[in-house]
Amino acid sequence: MEPLIRRLRRELFATPLDGLVSIALIALLLAAATAFVRWALLQAEWAVIQANSTLFAVGRYPQEQQWRLWLLTALLAAATGLSWGLLRGLPHRGRLGRPWPPNDRLAALVLAGLALAVPPALGLQPAIQQRWWLITALLLGVRWAAGRWAPALPPALRRWIPLLWPVLYLLGMVLISGGLGLIQVPPSEWGGLLLTLMQASFAILLCFPLGILLALGRRSELPLLRWGSVVYIEFIRGAPLITLLFLGQNLLGFLLPGGMAPDRVWRAAWVLTLFAAAYVAEAVRAGLAAVPAGQLEAARSLGLPFPQALIHVVLPQALRVALPATVGQFISLLQDTTLLSLIGLLELLGTARAVMANPAFLGRNAEVYLVLAVLFWCCCAALGLGSRALETRLNPYTSTNATTATPAAPAQA
Amino acid sequence: MIEARGVEKWYPNGFHALRGVDLTVHKGEVVVIMGPSGSGKSTFIRTFNALEDFQKGSIVVDGIALSDDVRQIEAIRREVGMVFQQFNLFPHLTVLENLTLAPVLVRKRARAEVERQALELLERVGIHEQARKYPGQLSGGQQQRVAIARSLCMEPRVMLFDEPTSALDPEMVQEVLEVMQELAREGMTMVVVTHELRFARRVASRVVLMADGEVVEEAPPEQFFTSPRHERSRQFLSQIG
Numbered sequence: 001m002e003p004l005i006r007r008l009r010r011e012l013f014a015t016p017l018d019g020l021v022s023i024a025l026i027a028l029l030l031a032a033a034t035a036f037v038r039w040a041l042l043q044a045e046w047a048v049i050q051a052n053s054t055l056f057a058v059g060r061y062p063q064e065q066q067w068r069l070w071l072l073t074a075l076l077a078a079a080t081g082l083s084w085g086l087l088r089g090l091p092h093r094g095r096l097g098r099p100w101p102p103n104d105r106l107a108a109l110v111l112a113g114l115a116l117a118v119p120p121a122l123g124l125q126p127a128i129q130q131r132w133w134l135i136t137a138l139l140l141g142v143r144w145a146a147g148r149w150a151p152a153l154p155p156a157l158r159r160w161i162p163l164l165w166p167v168l169y170l171l172g173m174v175l176i177s178g179g180l181g182l183i184q185v186p187p188s189e190w191g192g193l194l195l196t197l198m199q200a201s202f203a204i205l206l207c208f209p210l211g212i213l214l215a216l217g218r219r220s221e222l223p224l225l226r227w228g229s230v231v232y233i234e235f236i237r238g239a240p241l242i243t244l245l246f247l248g249q250n251l252l253g254f255l256l257p258g259g260m261a262p263d264r265v266w267r268a269a270w271v272l273t274l275f276a277a278a279y280v281a282e283a284v285r286a287g288l289a290a291v292p293a294g295q296l297e298a299a300r301s302l303g304l305p306f307p308q309a310l311i312h313v314v315l316p317q318a319l320r321v322a323l324p325a326t327v328g329q330f331i332s333l334l335q336d337t338t339l340l341s342l343i344g345l346l347e348l349l350g351t352a353r354a355v356m357a358n359p360a361f362l363g364r365n366a367e368v369y370l371v372l373a374v375l376f377w378c379c380c381a382a383l384g385l386g387s388r389a390l391e392t393r394l395n396p397y398t399s400t401n402a403t404t405a406t407p408a409a410p411a412q413a
Numbered sequence: 414m415i416e417a418r419g420v421e422k423w424y425p426n427g428f429h430a431l432r433g434v435d436l437t438v439h440k441g442e443v444v445v446i447m448g449p450s451g452s453g454k455s456t457f458i459r460t461f462n463a464l465e466d467f468q469k470g471s472i473v474v475d476g477i478a479l480s481d482d483v484r485q486i487e488a489i490r491r492e493v494g495m496v497f498q499q500f501n502l503f504p505h506l507t508v509l510e511n512l513t514l515a516p517v518l519v520r521k522r523a524r525a526e527v528e529r530q531a532l533e534l535l536e537r538v539g540i541h542e543q544a545r546k547y548p549g550q551l552s553g554g555q556q557q558r559v560a561i562a563r564s565l566c567m568e569p570r571v572m573l574f575d576e577p578t579s580a581l582d583p584e585m586v587q588e589v590l591e592v593m594q595e596l597a598r599e600g601m602t603m604v605v606v607t608h609e610l611r612f613a614r615r616v617a618s619r620v621v622l623m624a625d626g627e628v629v630e631e632a633p634p635e636q637f638f639t640s641p642r643h644e645r646s647r648q649f650l651s652q653i654g
Contacts, residue, residue: 298501302515303491
């Protein structure tokens with residue numbers, strides 16, 4: 001590797017003009033950075049975040065019921081640690097597991113660092129600080145244990161572990177909204193990050209299967225199904241989300257028989273779902289188009305009925321191609337939840353606007369928006385990282401075109 | 414085993430691809446179909462397992478008449494194996510999984526038993542040590558042998574080969590032909606669309622020459638290659654000879 005100094009010289013100071021441009025840009029960057037640090041440390045008043053941290057996290061969720069959310073967070077952390085550890089520790093496609101690749105060590109360090117630095121920096125209550133530490137410790141502890149003992153896990157048990165997630169999701173719904181002996185907490189009291197994540201996860205989970213069905217419909221040979229899908233997809237893609245959100249709030253009440261219409265929060269969740277499904281459908285359609293026709297022919301010629309050929313042969317290949325675009329759609333969906341503030345829901349942005357409207361925190365917009373941006377970035381980064389891990393796991397060998405494959409070890413016939 | 418009578422096919426654009434083709438294939442026969450490209454030979458054998466539809470005539474495969482009934486089509490496909498020019502292996506499955514998929518799903522057989530049979534078949538075609546690899550890691554010739562084994566794993570009564578060696582590098586053609594020859598020797602009923610003259614000469618029970626959607630000549634290989642009766646056959650043989 002080239003020494004850093006020489007590389008900098010070659011890349012930044014190759015000619016006098018280069019040098020001038022570089023110096024000007026570096027000076028500009030330095031000035032901006034120092035200004036930002038000075039603002040963050042001296043001028044900014046983070047009291048607005050401290051005072052409203054609970055509001056940003058869960059909105060007006062009743063204080064005495066918040067233990068349910070902490071419990072859910074702990075369960076999610078444990079499940080994340082478990083899945084993460086197993087993903088690394090289990091042998092896969094003939095390769096041995098590697099419990100702690102360098103990136104994972106870095107990620108663990110970052111998580112521990114965040115737990116140690118962020119709560120004190122934000123001046124959160126000691127009780128919350130301690131819970132944050134406990135949950136991080138739980139995540140990393142389970143992660144370590146899962147990575148360490150993954151190979152010892154009986155294969156029969158391994159197969160059931162992915163099921164943990166849907167179960168946990170349903171459990172989470174119960175914990176958040178109540179039922180099964182827990183007090184009901186109506187959706188109107190959910191808010192902040194909680195509402196944002198609920199809306200996004202609900203829409204992401206449902207728009208995916210819906211999008212697949214729409215994509216299949218669009219490629220169907222039945223005219224009614226095909227044209228229905230085309231009209232739906234093109235209508236949704238042609239209308240701005242905010243319009244559809246307003247439309248949903250007003251229309252869903254008329255469309256569904258009395259009492260069946262969900263309340264405002266769920267109406268918004270359904271609109272988000274139906275909106276994202278149209279875009280996911282287009283991503284999946286591209287994936288379907290990338291699977292050669294011969295694949296379906298081969299599957300059918302082996303006697304597989306059409307649905308089985310689709311499930312076992314065509315869709316696995318199509319979804320692999322569609323995955324990056326689909327995850328991109330999920331990320332924009334997460335960000336689109338901010339539009340819900342415009343229909344009066346107090347998700348992150350709505351909460352932020354309510355806080356900034358409070359005379360006590362007048363003029364503290366920069367602090368609030370900065371925290372919001374960082375929160376969203378964290379969520380999107382987590383989505384992106386997870387999907388990339390999934391992608392590498394699903395793509396052991398990238399060759400999909402059988403005829404251009406290079407021989408690995410030509411056998412002697 | 415296969416009884417095709419007056420099969421006619423028009424493509425949606427109006428092209429008359431098959432103009433009343435007749436063919437009878439008896440059990441244990443190896444019928445090689447030859448002909449210039451565009452003569453309809455691939456289209457014709459693809460009608461046998463309903464990968465192509467046809468508008469007139471009738472086809473009976475293993476006692477079952479081809480119709481629009483999906484159940485019957487699937488029943489025929491279970492008994493008719495097909496090997497494609499482009500192999501069409503499933504790239505997301507290992508070689509072994511490629512073989513076991515259909516017997517487990519369609520025949521509802523126990524996985525362990527199917528795997529044992531699959532490994533035997535892979536050994537027969539000379540690639541059982543590659544069973545856990547993915548198709549993309551194999552050479553073209555190896556992939557085509559896997560494709561043959563995949564079809565055989567369904568225990569078909571007839572095998573269709575649609576130009577099985579046309580997409581292969583020349584040095585890999587032989588290994589695939591040897592597997593096919595071995596299969597013919599064991600008494601498999603086969604319909605093979607190919608340009609491999611040596612294979613046709615050595616293995617075929619009958620050679621069929623198609624041109625412009627019609628059967629021009631049908632004869633035992635010695636007669637077809639040494640003294641073809643039709644001008645069109647002589648012309649074709651001189652072009653590829």
